[in-house]
Amino acid sequence: MSSFVRPRRSVLYMPGSNARALEKARSLAADGIIIDLEDAVAPDAKPGAREQVADDLARGGFGPREVVVRVNGADTPWFWDDLARFAQASAAGRGPDALLIPKIADPETLLAAGRRLEALGAPASLRLWAMIETPLAVLRALDIARAGANPVARLAVLVLGTNDLAKETGARIVPGRAPMQAWLSHCVLAARAGGVEVLDGVWNNFRDLGGLARECNEAADLGFDGKTLIHPTQIEPCNAAFIPPPEEIAEARMLIEVFDRPENAAKGVLQIEGRMYERMHADIARKRVALADAIEARG
Template sequence: MNAAFDHHPARLRRSVLCLPASNQRAIDKLVTLDWDAVILDLEDAVAEEKKQEARDNIRAFLSTGRSADREIVIRVNDAGSAHFTQDMALVLECQPDAVLLPKVRARDDIIDVATFLSDNDAPDTLRIWAMMETPLAILNAGSIAEVGRTQGGRLDCLVVGLNDLRKDTGVPFDPARTYLVPWLMQVVLAARAFGLAVIDSVSNEFRELAGYEAECAQGRAMGFDGKMLIHPAQIAGANLAFGPSEAELAEAREIIAAFSTPEAAGLNAININGRMVERLHLEQAGRLAARADMIMKRAAQ
């Protein structure tokens, strides 16, 4: 990624827990859970009459301090709603790590909010995440993701929302997500083209964890960085599925060690146990090892 657009260090986003900001009990429980990022939701999960109470809960939670290695994200209501102005005022006041925009349709939805944040002197560390949950979002995935490579665009992460997408397209629920795979991969491709993180959709299964874990494995195989979660019981599965395995870590360390020898100096490809390994694999190995180090550091805290 071009250094001009690389505004923040790498983040762990294996487990992205979403909870209604109106649920004070769930917010209180956060300190006991091993999530990588939390989305405090002001949108669909919060009843109309609870919106202000939810904002007050977020304000109180963010006033108590936060961990530098975990992201706190506020999902605001849609820009066309009666709540958007108050939600964005809260974002400016509390300065979470990111604001998550629901029902994104086109790049201007991102640019308008980025401009608003800059016009109101929000720090550059306040980033934007986009919910990819409308048919137009999928059609426009490339141009939306490109905002992440635009100076001042603030866009860091795409989050797939399949519940809304299923509703809008008529695609029925299918545990294998057969007819949704092309759309999921389109979002992954758009994110990778412009150096963004990309988060797989929620699984509504939080009691039958075998099916949920299979969906996590599918998301990892597709190239997602992590999964959006709706229940604490899903955290461990996401952290395991989207973290490096022991075999992957061992291979990465072998590649790093092989390229660090004097014999490999100046070589773009070397032979490791009968396999031709290029420097691009060294870069991948370095990123994976860095993620493993972040996970181990978290575990030691």
């Protein structure tokens, strides 16, 4: 397991055409921001917004926040120009951490984008995120996630687009999201099978922080790594939901300490305080502790 852990509890969408919003992003407590060039920008404003975002990224100042640019879809006239501009920026050391590609329907789109980025000289550190927001994408989520095993695909994260899924299926977004539970769990399983992370979709009513908190807790229970957000007021309850509870971290540290004792080095199963633990439980504990330590280090 890599020693580098990147918290992705809260990832906030911000319009790429709003310079004031991007300035504010530098001081927000979100783990990451997604600068949107797709839905948030009118067609005739897209080329100008692309340059504005590239210029803003060159200024830096985002600190530990992960910076992602949502480019336009692969079926639009702006996609390849978006890739070229941010590949150029990344090659100069002034680009985003990742590009989020909307409406991914198959792994081939990721591979084509990855090959193009490589040809343009983008460093391997420029990753790709994939939006799962169509019925076909949900059905192919495993194939898309497993593309992450191929370095060409650069895949790091799946992002659920629940509003688009509701629109395309007719499913209602209701408290608890029962109509979507199977899809959400399927995408979490696909992400884990592919070795990539997965973020839940947005909560639309930014004034209902109680509802947001409940949905964040539900998403954490389902196994999501974090949630995408639409308003800065949503950051605090989201962060709180996805941080491992202190009692879990204390138990995890205890478990690691016991399994790491020299006398237990060859043991696969241990009895600790009346409970049986396998070595896989220690591996899970290490991931939780690494995440908690990374969050604490952010301050």
